[in-house]
Amino acid sequence: MSDAPTAQTASSSAAEARIADAAYTGPMLAADGTPLKKSLNRALRLQKMRALALIAPLLIFVLVTFIAPIADMLFRSVENEIVSETLPRTTTLLANWDAKGTEIPDEAVFEALYDDMFYAIEAKEHTKLGGRLNYELTGMASLFRKSGRKVEDMGEVYQDQFEGLDAFWKTGENWNSFMGSDEWLASMAGWTKADGRQPKFKLREGMADVLPATTATYLKYAAFTQNEDQKNLYTTDPWAIVYSSLHKDLTGENALADYAGPAAEQLKAGAAAATSFETVNFSEAFLDIDKKWHDLDVWTTIKAYSPKLTSGYFLNAIDMQKSVDGAEMRPENQQIYGILFYRTMKMSVIITLSCIMLGYPVAWILANLPARQANLLLILVLLPFWTSLLVRTSAWKVLLQDQGVINDTLVWLGIVATDDRLALINNQTGTIIAMTHILLPFMILPLYSVMQTIQPTYLRAAKSLGATNWTAFWRVYFPQSVPGIGAGSILVFILAIGYYITPAIVGGTEGTFISNRIAYHISSSLNWGLGAALGAILLAAVMLLYYAYDKIVGIDNVKLG
């Protein structure tokens, strides 16, 4: 970095020399003959690259540890892939279903649901989805959990019939003998776990045409068994859903007539028998598991939350909800976030103002004392930083509670009656008192450092020109200390709106902030999407206020020293 300016000076002084020599003969050239503009640009670019390289570690550090996590968290406020990823076929079919009607979806949707649920259950994803949808509709968590084992049993109707028809259908070896390619079967023949990775399943050529549905199901089953379950695919018996796919193929479209490969005989026998098999009505089967599967609400909720991105969390964060007819306000008895946002803003402003009122005189005294005494007092200002936040807040509890030190003293002095003690805690008063105390240093320090730079001579000059003490302060001193107030206020305000430990301890129900709800959704209800949406709104509000501050006061007018 240090030699960069020198390089620039050298090239520019060379350029100056050229200017003197060249006297208007074409574009100005640098000493080495390249055009001056190009040469200068190159030097500058090099300089910029070096500067960038030097700050790169910090930049990368900030990006990786600060910007990326925040961006990731904010993205969760709209991210909603879980529904369409867990129920891909169902959500695709639901797109054509009329959510405003009175009919629940038809059998095709329930069959797709069976398919999707089966894989979700094998991968243990169904309860996760239930938890996600339970944020939107009460009862979804248990509906999905309950459906777990029973959905696995649904396909067994076909499995039992195939196995009853021919014992051939009972084993994984037999299935693989015609589903797997000869090459794969040969490589599996002598394979044991000790040989390392299991050879990846390869489908027999042409099978996809012969039995399309079965093939698709079998491929999923094979991949899951080999990768997730880490079982030997060759000896594992297939899932029940493979049999229902087979039934579908054998009774529907297939190319079995021309097929002459392994198990052709059994497949043809199966095709002949399958037409008279007992069939499963998936709609009824789901109704048997839980009658909620025939509730319109369940289906409108799944449909409303099918898209990969959702506005649902943001709507929730402003006390609204999605419904069949678009967004609408939540019922009165569930509206909470609007109140909390307003309260958080209002209380933060009050806390900032009380910090200015208390901090300004302190900073003034600090700035006007001799250095020795000022340093001693400054240590007292900083002392709270060396104490745990919890300890400081709990100390306020001891002081402020009904039977606490302050009330006891007031009763002893006879100022308040013993059965009429002041309510100083578990309300907004408690929050304001405790948070003003905790945030006060953030106001005093910028004020102090700005006030230190104000020359005492200005005040003396004002007075010598006839100003009263007040005029001298108000017209001369105060305007110069405004940048300190600005910096302190921004610090205190931004810290205040994000606080949650102190309000949780001393705030009771009236003194809680929006951050308390964010903390609840992150750590307790696990509704990270809603927590992220609330956080995003809070962030936007801060940015907006910052912008307003810049327009009204001017951000250049903020100084930390």
Next chain:
Amino acid sequence: MNLTKTLMASTALTVAAGMAHSDGHMASEMTIVSWGGAYSASQQNAYHTPYSEMTGVKIINDESSAEAVSKLRAMNEAGNVTWDVVDVVASDALRLCDEGLAMEIDPDTQLADAPDGTKASEDFGDLLVGDCFIPQIVYSTTVGYRTDLVGDTPPTDICAIFDTDAYPGKRSLEKRPIGNMEWALLCDGVEKDAIYDALATEEGQQKALDKLATIKDDVVWWSAGADTPQLLADGEVVMGSTYNGRLFSLIVEQNQPVAMLWDAQMFDLDGWIIPTGLSPERQARALDYVMFATDTQRLADQSKYIAYGPARKSSAPLVGKHAELGIEMAEHMPTDPENAKNTFLYNYEFWADYRDDIDAKFQAWLVK
């Protein structure tokens, strides 16, 4: 170039050191997460110390159980689970199981039999409330009151909470709907068996909130288990709900003028889960630890140090005296027949469904 080299070298060193550290972790250490305080101390005495002596495994205590669910989810997403065994309440265990963050446990093959050969599944019985949850203790949320502030007629049933005429003064209740809603309906005249059916309806929920509204101005809402004991000790409240073990230490260890009101106590379970995503060696060791720590004798041992009931039926007869105070612990157990005349068992299934919905209404009611 030099700088680059230095950077690369130091990065490589850091990575190597990190890997070496995690290797060391594999070999001889395991991280067990619990609640801290007296509870962790009781586990240290009853489980960790004997296990370390027996196997030479060093146990690191982490006191993060209160945020275990969110932290485990974050660790899982980051693909780096650093916890081996985690102590959580049953409702959190169900949630972790649903989220695929806790592994399923087969009690009969992965937990110890009772000394008389009874299978673990039978020994724990109904307390095995989830596929991933290994119960450890039964605790209850119950009410304690100041004996010197309630006059000559100490409260005998839960509805004293709502009776501000007979027992004026503040009361502390937990800042969540679970427990409070049930008590409110019970004291509003709803039959105990019908409470959850009522709570599943809008009217029932409103009824419970209306009942709570009658004392709203007299309630201090707590969110940490230590709040009520402090409020009782300072005389801030005349009565308040908290965990029975907290009240035990307030009454027996600190000799405060407080008594227990066992009526309508809300049983809940606390126990172990093993996170998913552990390497096979770590998982095997976690299972080994859990099998040791939840056998009949070990569960009974824990009750020497804290007033929570062991989750195994076979442990009950082995409950003895407090290790330091020398008093019989059986009568301080929430499960003691004398204390358990009228009880609720936390309805896991109901609250797993209704928690989000009722909590939203409860919190909205609170802030207004």
